[in-house]
Amino acid sequence: MYKTWVAKAPKAPMVLEAVDPGPLGAEDVEILVEHCGLCHSDLSVLNNDWGISQYPAVLGHEVIGRITALGPNTKGLKAGQRVGVGWYSGSDMHCRQCMSGNQHLCPSAQATIIGHRGGFASHVRSHWPWAIPLPEKLKFAEAGPLLCGGITVFNPLVMYASPTNRVGIIGIGGLGHMALKFAAAYGCDVTAFTSSASKFDEARSFGAQHVVSSKDTTAIQKLNSSFDLVISTVNVKLNWDAIINTLAPNGRLHIVGAVLEPIPVSAFALIMQQRRVSGSPTGSPVDIAKMLDFAARHNIDPQTEHCPMSKINEAFARLESGKARYRIVLDADF
């Protein structure tokens, strides 16, 4: 039997329940959970903000743990190995996206916390390609948030930035603080945008060379035509016109924050300077492995607050209050 923290309905507090997981799939591994990061998406799925949640729900998709059992058709993994599991924990491995290395774009990719039991539990299961071995040097207790938040902000840098670029990061929270660390280690000239003056110094400590208030329209206007890449991590409405105007010719606004209101874009702002607006979800298993190697090599750890998993409901409340600095990690205590 697995012990799981279960939400029975939207916004319901999670309760501890034992569940029978049934037989382990031939291509699946079983992982004993040690730590699991708490991501804003866990809250969105708990509250059914996106209308795709399934209940009962076991949340948690930034899992760190050790492999305790392997199905007969798994490959390249062994019992006792420490691995991480992120937003996805399975894909069909035969569709065009999977065969071209974009398993995170697989139309039948299995989200770890939708119709599947996530990592706020004693054990989690994953399709073997999605259980990513951790580099030795990585501080594993802090590594959970890299599996979802980390890869989400690392992938746009790999896809679109070069070390000579000027890069802006909007929102200094769970995602944004990791984006600053990655972009600085990548070699970019990094500007942080935050609505909170109390985060200016910390943004610099994460690697920002410049910090701008996202509420200061005059300061933003002074940055017109400067950035090669702006990554937005926020889930609130911004002055999008002003942000798009900070893009240099050929610049790109890249969205990773799940803002629910549409983003209005003026055709002329794009056409005249050949700008782009784009978005991306997490990344493939190989992208995640590359990101973990990069993080280990550059000593990049998310800044975390640890909390025992038994305090899961308090942890969700703290995340919702916006007080977490910057990512909460729940330590398994079953």
Ligand SMILES: [Zn+2]
């Ligand atoms: Zn596929």
Ligand SMILES: [Zn+2]
């Ligand atoms: Zn997430």
